[in-house]
Amino acid sequence: YWVEGASEGANSALNTYLTCINASDRDLEYFINELRNIGRPVVLVFFGDHQPSAATTLNDELYPQEDTASHAFRVYQSTYFVWANYEIAGNTELNVYDTVGANEIAAITLNKIGAPLTDYQKALLATRSDVPTINVAGYLGADGLRYDLESEDSPYTSTIDKLQCMQYLEFASKVQ
Structure with a gap:
């Protein structure tokens, strides 16, 4: 593959990544076929929490003038599936x-299969109408805009503050 506007190095890194991901796809297919016959219920959640380094390089080369939040969000955008x-x-x-x-994939999946949820997971699900997604780069508001986690001018600051407090309290309750 060759991406117009990207350097030779970025295209080379992309092709190396695609070759490796092709092998990973075959391994994943084998793994799922094994799970089909395991003899007990299994739910597989498969995701990555960020793009590979090749995508980061392409992001930097192809979108150099983009606002910081949109630029960072692209790096932490990833496809996932639940099977x-x-x-x-x-x-x-x-x-x-x-x-x-x-952080929301677990809450959504556990809710779909009828498993118990923590209070924090319940809060994540309850606030998705205002804040559909949160990641290390920030969050997406219901208004379609991306915000930095430290944003003071967001209409969702109160929601984010409450979620962060709940997350901290849940974590702190497990530390002894």
Whole structure:
């Protein structure tokens, strides 16, 4: 593959990555086929929390004048999937695309399969109408704008502050 506007080095890194991901895809297919016959219910959640370094280089080369939040969000954007070897009651979703942060995937998945949720996971689900996704780069508001986590002029600052407090308290409760 060759991306117009990107350097030879960035294109070379991209092609190396694509070669490796092709092998990973074959391994993942094998793994899922093994899970199909494991004899007990299994839910597989597969995601990455950031783009590979080749994508970061391409992002920097192709979008040099972009605002900081949008630029950072692209680096932490990743495709994910959730797969089960059994039919989940009341859940007929196939090929649903949604914008979520890595910290929200667990809450969404556990909720879909009817598993217990922590108070923090419940809060993440309850606030998704205002803040659909949060990641290390910031968050996306219901208004479609991206905000830095430290943003004081966001209409969602109160929601983010409350989520951060809950996250800290949940973490601190586990530290002895």
